[in-house]
Amino acid sequence: MKTTLPMLTGIGSVTPYGPLAGLISAEPLEPHAPTDWTTTELRRAFLVEPFRAASIVPGLKTRRLDRLSAWAVVAASLALRDAGIDLKEVDRSRVAVFCATGFGCAELTGAFYQSAATYGWAGTDPITFPETLSNAPASHVALFHDLRGPNVTVGSKNFAAESALLQAASLMRHGQADLAIVLAGDTLTQAIYEWYETADLLSAACFSNEPVSSASGFIPSEGMVAMVLEASGRPEARAYAALGAGRWAAGGDARAGVRQLLDGDRPEFIFCAGNGAPCAPSPLTCSPREIVGGDTTIFPAQPVASGMGETGALLHLLLALSKHPGPGQALLLGTSAHGGYAALRLEIF
Amino acid sequence: MIDAQKTIVVTGIGVISPYGTGLSRLQAGMLAGQCRLAPATELYPGFQGTVARVSALPPLHDGDRYSRSDRLAMAAARDAVADFAGYSSDIRESGIVMASTVAGLTEIDPEISRGAAEWYRNGGLLRAATYPVSRIAASVGECLDIQGPSCAVSVACASGSTAMVLAANMLLDEAAPMVLAGGSDALCPFTLSGFNSLQALDAEACRPFDQSRKGLNLGEGAAVLVMETLDHARRRGAEILAVLRGWAMTNDAYHPTAPQKDGVGLATCIQRALLMAECSIEEVGYVNAHGTGTPLNDIAETHAYERAFLGRSRPIPVSSTKSYFGHCLGAAGAIEAAITIMAMRAGVLLPTLRLTDPIESPQVDWLRGEPRRQPLPVAMSVSAGFGGSNVALVFGEYRA
Numbered sequence: 001m002k003t004t005l006p007m008l009t010g011i012g013s014v015t016p017y018g019p020l021a022g023l024i025s026a027e028p029l030e031p032h033a034p035t036d037w038t039t040t041e042l043r044r045a046f047l048v049e050p051f052r053a054a055s056i057v058p059g060l061k062t063r064r065l066d067r068l069s070a071w072a073v074v075a076a077s078l079a080l081r082d083a084g085i086d087l088k089e090v091d092r093s094r095v096a097v098f099c100a101t102g103f104g105c106a107e108l109t110g111a112f113y114q115s116a117a118t119y120g121w122a123g124t125d126p127i128t129f130p131e132t133l134s135n136a137p138a139s140h141v142a143l144f145h146d147l148r149g150p151n152v153t154v155g156s157k158n159f160a161a162e163s164a165l166l167q168a169a170s171l172m173r174h175g176q177a178d179l180a181i182v183l184a185g186d187t188l189t190q191a192i193y194e195w196y197e198t199a200d201l202l203s204a205a206c207f208s209n210e211p212v213s214s215a216s217g218f219i220p221s222e223g224m225v226a227m228v229l230e231a232s233g234r235p236e237a238r239a240y241a242a243l244g245a246g247r248w249a250a251g252g253d254a255r256a257g258v259r260q261l262l263d264g265d266r267p268e269f270i271f272c273a274g275n276g277a278p279c280a281p282s283p284l285t286c287s288p289r290e291i292v293g294g295d296t297t298i299f300p301a302q303p304v305a306s307g308m309g310e311t312g313a314l315l316h317l318l319l320a321l322s323k324h325p326g327p328g329q330a331l332l333l334g335t336s337a338h339g340g341y342a343a344l345r346l347e348i349f
Numbered sequence: 350m351i352d353a354q355k356t357i358v359v360t361g362i363g364v365i366s367p368y369g370t371g372l373s374r375l376q377a378g379m380l381a382g383q384c385r386l387a388p389a390t391e392l393y394p395g396f397q398g399t400v401a402r403v404s405a406l407p408p409l410h411d412g413d414r415y416s417r418s419d420r421l422a423m424a425a426a427r428d429a430v431a432d433f434a435g436y437s438s439d440i441r442e443s444g445i446v447m448a449s450t451v452a453g454l455t456e457i458d459p460e461i462s463r464g465a466a467e468w469y470r471n472g473g474l475l476r477a478a479t480y481p482v483s484r485i486a487a488s489v490g491e492c493l494d495i496q497g498p499s500c501a502v503s504v505a506c507a508s509g510s511t512a513m514v515l516a517a518n519m520l521l522d523e524a525a526p527m528v529l530a531g532g533s534d535a536l537c538p539f540t541l542s543g544f545n546s547l548q549a550l551d552a553e554a555c556r557p558f559d560q561s562r563k564g565l566n567l568g569e570g571a572a573v574l575v576m577e578t579l580d581h582a583r584r585r586g587a588e589i590l591a592v593l594r595g596w597a598m599t600n601d602a603y604h605p606t607a608p609q610k611d612g613v614g615l616a617t618c619i620q621r622a623l624l625m626a627e628c629s630i631e632e633v634g635y636v637n638a639h640g641t642g643t644p645l646n647d648i649a650e651t652h653a654y655e656r657a658f659l660g661r662s663r664p665i666p667v668s669s670t671k672s673y674f675g676h677c678l679g680a681a682g683a684i685e686a687a688i689t690i691m692a693m694r695a696g697v698l699l700p701t702l703r704l705t706d707p708i709e710s711p712q713v714d715w716l717r718g719e720p721r722r723q724p725l726p727v728a729m730s731v732s733a734g735f736g737g738s739n740v741a742l743v744f745g746e747y748r749a
Contacts, residue, residue, distance in 0.1 A: 093599065093617060102481050104503065109454075110462060112539070117459035121542040122395030129543030130606045130735050133450060134482055134503035139736030142602045148614060150598035151738050152511055155483035155501040163500050170518045176598070191465035195477055198469040247524060250487070251496030252442070310483065340496075 005242040006169045010083025010228030014071040016046040021078040023322040046221035066105035072137035075226035083228040093148040096177035098168035100160035100184035104134030161313035162342035172231040184311040185224030221307025225314035244345030254341035268328035271320035273313040274301030353580035360587040361575030363429025367401040367674040385674040386554045393538040401568035401674035416453040416479035419488035422533035425571035426489045444498040444525035446516045447486040448508030448532035450679035453479030455537040497525040505734030509682030532680035533571035555642035557669035560706045565641040568675025572683035589747040591690040595626025601737035612653030615739045619657035622741035635728040637689045640669020664714035672702035682732040689730040
């Protein structure tokens with residue numbers, strides 16, 4: 001395992017599979033109906049079941065936090081635990097937190113609007129306001145673990161998770177951090193669900209995680225995945241993968257861009273990340289064979305991750321790694337129905 | 350010997366501010382000591398405060414698709430590339446890193462909480478689509494037909510300068526030939542109400558670093574800087590406005606909203622940026638401070654300068670240009686980077702307005718009164734924000 005590339009040494013997640021450290025061993029999930037929300041047709045979602053954060057991360061107080069902030073601290077803590085990192089042994093001023101989110105702290109933003117509707121803008125809650133900021137989840141991770149390195153929250157239409165992963169690796173490559181916790185996730189609130197529904201982005205045909213040829217929409221999802229990247233190998237560390245080169249673009253020729261990245265190499269595995277993609281099989285969601293040829297093992301996009309939209313790629317990667325693809329070169333390939341692409345080369349151990 | 354492929358330069362600056370569109374208007378207004386802060390009461394019922402507004406936004410063909418923050422960003426981006434001789438393929442392949450904290454919150458009203466579906470059906474659907482922060486970057490991409498890597502940053506009030514750091518790293522990675530980096534935020538009841546609830550606003554014009562300071566004023570605006578490697582800029586014959594010599598980001602990990610009282614996190618950030626810039630504390634001629642005017646920020650920031658510039662032979666010149674047009678939140682870091690470069694190029698140190706009784710600190714040279722004219726080969730812009738983030742950018746003049 002000799003490499004100078006950033007290594008993925010720990011994974012934590014709070015997803016519809018529950019709060020977990022490491023890989024996910026469970027079978028694929030069926031979505032269930034958020035019955036309080038459905039208005040016109042039976043539509044479904046992948047939701048995180050409520051859990052007590054302090055039972056997983058002792059000392060964590062979440063009463064005033066947005067669910068996304070609470071999940072971020074839990075997922076980051078589980079990822080550090082999975083990596084076997086003792087933060088007392090680490091220079092915490094060199095630990096970065098890099099978080100991708102599409103909607104930020106949507107629940108408390110909604111609560112702030114609710115207080116404005118009830119009491120007027122002059123009567124809003126000062127405790128809620130700072131927790132509505134999109135960088136609250138990343139800052140709570142830093143606060144809880146006393147991490148004093150770069151703390152960045154990003155969004156990127158369709159490719160927020162991929163861009164966070166690539167930019168965190170970039171920080172480490174340029175000596176701006178020794179260790180990074182990369183997070184990506186979103187909560188699904190009723191307001192977001194109803195936006196999807198009103199925009200006709202959900203499909204009544206999407207009852208399960210099996211592709212449905214007639215479906216034109218997707219199943220919305222929620223969760224937060226954290227991954228620990230380390231710049232240099234601790235002797236005792238075991239790594240899931242090393243991160244190689246990558247790129248992402250808002251438009252242009254995805255096939256040409258990915259081929260250029262691969263530079264003639266053919267990865268053994270392709271992990272597809274269809275961000276916010278329809279649950280129907282579609283050439284738009286992932287077209288790996290056209291890019292790399294026919295003898296590559298393809299891990300298709302999973303609806304539970306696709307439903308997270310621009311922050312789904314870490315869950316896609318986690319689900320693919322959970323299938324134990326074995327050692328070899330891999331490509332995380334993010335595509336979207338709206339154009340653009342993201343691609344990241346990985347060496348799987 | 351400079352490594353032109355690893356040297357990051359700024360070759361274009363676009364600004365829309367309460368002074369109007371363009372850096373020249375901003376410069377003229379600030380050099381004349383004009384304050385754009387004004388009393389306002391109509392922003393929401395019960396609000397009585399002081400803000401700075403952008404009075405005229407360029408019209409858009411399909412404006413409904415864009416939030417006010419988007420439109421400010423697009424105006425600044427157009428201004429940033431206005432001087433480009435030709436529309437090269439480099440622009441099409443450029444990256445975009447745009448910061449915002451407000452983004453599309455400007456377009457959403459509290460009625461959404463009484464029934465989101467109905468609010469969407471009654472015209473809110475498009476307005477709500479501007480809510481994700483990524484829309485800011487996507488809007489800039491749409492207006493300039495840019496198809497490279499696109500990313501939005503939301504790190505509270507340190508967002509704009511964080512965008513520049515991420516852009517610099519993207520250029521070092523050769524992820525794009527150029528990157529348009531900046532920030533944009535519009536005034537809106539959500540943030541005004543939030544800061545008001547925290548009792549962080551000064552009802553009158555703010556007084557950064559003054560002993561009598563009471564709080565901040567909010568402003569609005571956007572800045573977009575064209576960044577590229579020196580090698581790339583030379584090849585296309587671009588005018589080089591400044592060199593981004595060093596940068597750093599740290600976090601206080603201290604409190605969700607309050608800065609670390611002793612300024613250690615910010616001081617570490619400044620020291621790391623200077624180390625990267627290979628620049629001594631003696632070489633820095635000016636610091637454009639975060640300087641919000643809140644009691645907690647300004648004293649913590651003063652302590653940070655005392656720590657970071659400890660041992661310097663003369664006090665470090667510092668001013669807060671938020672005293673001219675308020676705190677533009679996610680845009681602040683980018684606008685202040687533009688002002689820092691403007692100060693270097695004009696050879697002028699801008700004073701803090703209304704600074705009559707500054708915080709006592711023998712190690713800080715508080716700039717006040719008239720602008721001070723002097724050569725400025727190296728200057729720094731500093732930002733901090735809720736959540737404890739700190740960013741320091743070190744700019745140097747370009748010598749061919």
